[in-house]
Amino acid sequence: MNLKFWISAIFFIPFLSLLNAFESIEKLIKQKQNQTMELQYAYSILYVDDVVQTIKFYNDAFGFQQKFITPENDYGEIISGSTTLAFANIELGNSNFKNGFQKSSVNEKPFGFELAFTTGEVEKVMDNAMKHGATILSETVEKPWGQKVGYLRDINGFIIEICTPIPKT
Numbered sequence: 001m002n003l004k005f006w007i008s009a010i011f012f013i014p015f016l017s018l019l020n021a022f023e024s025i026e027k028l029i030k031q032k033q034n035q036t037m038e039l040q041y042a043y044s045i046l047y048v049d050d051v052v053q054t055i056k057f058y059n060d061a062f063g064f065q066q067k068f069i070t071p072e073n074d075y076g077e078i079i080s081g082s083t084t085l086a087f088a089n090i091e092l093g094n095s096n097f098k099n100g101f102q103k104s105s106v107n108e109k110p111f112g113f114e115l116a117f118t119t120g121e122v123e124k125v126m127d128n129a130m131k132h133g134a135t136i137l138s139e140t141v142e143k144p145w146g147q148k149v150g151y152l153r154d155i156n157g158f159i160i161e162i163c164t165p166i167p168k169t
Helices: 003-034 051-062 090-096 122-131
Strands: 043-048 065-069 075-079 084-089 114-118 135-142 148-153 159-163
Touching: 043 051, 043 090, 051 065, 051 075, 051 084, 051 122, 084 090, 122 135, 122 148, 122 159
Parallel strands: 043 084, 114 159
Antiparallel strands: 065 075, 075 084, 135 148, 148 159
């Protein structure tokens, strides 16, 4: 082999290695940009005056069992399906949000937010909830898509939708 070949090889091989390294880095950057963040909806936390009383209401009105409550009774969770429904007291909320927050009240208009629970017995569940302190917001109606829906307010003023599952098409 001649000298030109060896001189070319000495300079060319490191250049190829560097080029491969840049291509690998570029691939990693593209992969990272295309990845979606792993995120899962885990909790809805409602701020209430009395966590223990609220959990008792959700147990009596809807049959949800207590999952967890702190020794201070300032935070608790109920077993409500794949997403945890939790309650924290107003003081804990105030400690979390330095500028405060709008407190729910049965004496004010409800927030534009609702919890929806599905059942095959909408009227029965609504009647039971009202026996335990819920107030009617809207009587049961059948929606054009075939779903039965009724609305209540819980003892803290939050909107509760009681509905049948949306019919499969």
